[in-house]
Amino acid sequence: MRIAIAGAGVLGRLLAWRLARMGHTVQVVDPATGPNAPALGATLSQPVAAGYTAAGLLSPLAELDHAEPELAALGWRSIVMWRDVASSLAPHAPQTLLRVQGSLLVAHNADMGSALRVMVKLRSACEADPSAWPAPEIVPASELRVMEPELLPGLSAWWLPGEGQLEPRLLLDALAAQATGVQWHWGQRVAQVHAGCLRLDDDERIDCDLAIDTRGLGARADVPGLRGVRGELVWLHAPGVHLRHPVRLLHPRHRVYIVPRAGQHIVVGASEIESEDRSPVSLRSAVELMAAAHSVLPGLAEARIVHLDTNLRPAWPDHQPRIEASPGLLRITGLYRHGWLLAPALVEDALCQVLPEPAHA
CATH class of the missing domain: 3.30.9.10 (D-Amino Acid Oxidase, subunit A, domain 2)
Known part of the structure; x- marks a missing residue:
C-alpha cells in the first residue's frame, strides 16, 4: 500500500519503521527541521515531539494508581514488544535503548x-x-x-x-535512521488529514491508499476535543x-x-x-x-x-487513547502521558484494523 503519515513523534516513527519493514511505501510529514533530537538546552523556534520531553518510563504497575487496568494491560504488552524493537534496532547492545530491571x-x-x-x-x-x-x-x-x-x-x-525504561532521544533517532526506504518530508506541516490524502499548509497534497494521523495536539483542527x-x-x-x-x-x-x-x-x-x-x-x-x-x-x-x-x-477528557479507523484513514490520538508505555500495543491494534495482512509481519 501507499501510506502517508502525518507526524513523526513516537507513534509516527514506530509506524513508519514497521510499515516499511512490511513492504509498504511510506511517506512521513513533520514540521521538525530533521530527524535528530534537539540539542539539550537549545532554543527552539517551534514545538518538538512530546516523546522527547519524557523520561521514557515503562511503568504499567505504577500507573494503576491513576489509570484503568485495561491501560496497564496495554503497557505490559508494549514492554514485550519494545524488547523486540530494541533488539532489531541495536542487536549488539539493546540495553542502550531499553532496560527492564524493575x-x-x-x-x-x-x-x-x-x-x-x-x-x-x-x-x-x-x-x-x-x-x-x-x-x-x-x-x-x-x-x-x-x-x-x-x-x-x-x-x-x-x-x-517487570517495569523498565527507554532512552527516548536515542530510540526516536534510531527509528528514523533505520526506517529503510521511508520518504521523510521535514519542515512541512500537515493542515488536514482526510481518507487517502494529507493536505499540507502550502496547499500541496499527498495522495495515498491510507492516511495516518499521529500529530498529537496538531490534530485538533480535525478532531476537536483534545x-x-x-x-x-x-x-x-x-x-x-x-x-x-x-x-x-x-x-x-x-x-x-x-x-x-x-x-x-x-x-x-x-x-x-x-x-x-x-x-x-x-x-x-x-x-x-x-x-x-x-x-x-x-x-x-x-x-x-x-x-x-x-x-x-x-x-482526551477521559485520559484514554483512541484509535479511529475507516476506509483510507487511521487516527491514533490522546496518548496523554502514556505515549512510550502504550505505543507498540496501540500500533499493533490499529494496524490490525486497516491492513489486509497481519500487523505483526
Whole structure:
C-alpha cells in the first residue's frame, strides 16, 4: 500500500519503521527541521515531539494508581514488544535503548499515609488478577541499601518488578535512521488529514491508499476535543551519583520521578500539570522538582543543571487513547502521558484494523 503519515513523534516513527519493514511505501510529514533530537538546552523556534520531553518510563504497575487496568494491560504488552524493537534496532547492545530491571516507589515517613493509600490501590488491582499483575513488594531497609546505596537512609520503599525504561532521544533517532526506504518530508506541516490524502499548509497534497494521523495536539483542527497536559523535566549532569533504577517519590502533592539516563545524566520530572502553557519552566516548578529529588537522593546537591524542558501531551477528557479507523484513514490520538508505555500495543491494534495482512509481519 501507499501510506502517508502525518507526524513523526513516537507513534509516527514506530509506524513508519514497521510499515516499511512490511513492504509498504511510506511517506512521513513533520514540521521538525530533521530527524535528530534537539540539542539539550537549545532554543527552539517551534514545538518538538512530546516523546522527547519524557523520561521514557515503562511503568504499567505504577500507573494503576491513576489509570484503568485495561491501560496497564496495554503497557505490559508494549514492554514485550519494545524488547523486540530494541533488539532489531541495536542487536549488539539493546540495553542502550531499553532496560527492564524493575523500578522503585519510595516515600518519606512523614508521607506514609498518602503512600499506603497508593499501595492499597495497587495491591487491590493485582489481587483482582494475580496472573496478570506482579504485585509490588516491600523492600526492607537492608536490601534498599544494597539496591540503591545512594538513596536517603530511612525511606520506605516498594519494588515494582517487570517495569523498565527507554532512552527516548536515542530510540526516536534510531527509528528514523533505520526506517529503510521511508520518504521523510521535514519542515512541512500537515493542515488536514482526510481518507487517502494529507493536505499540507502550502496547499500541496499527498495522495495515498491510507492516511495516518499521529500529530498529537496538531490534530485538533480535525478532531476537536483534545487538550494539552503540560509536562516538565529537569536534566541534571550528575557524574558522582550512581542510580541504578528509576525511582518514583510518593508524596501527597507531587508525583516526581527520578530516572538515570545515558551520559551520567539524571532526569527529574512531574507526571502532569493541567495547563496548555508552553512557556519555560517556572521558578516554583524547578525548585519543587529539584528539592523533591534531592530529598531522596542527597548526592544530587552537586549535580549541574543542564536543561529545563517543557512540552504538551495530547489527552482526551477521559485520559484514554483512541484509535479511529475507516476506509483510507487511521487516527491514533490522546496518548496523554502514556505515549512510550502504550505505543507498540496501540500500533499493533490499529494496524490490525486497516491492513489486509497481519500487523505483526
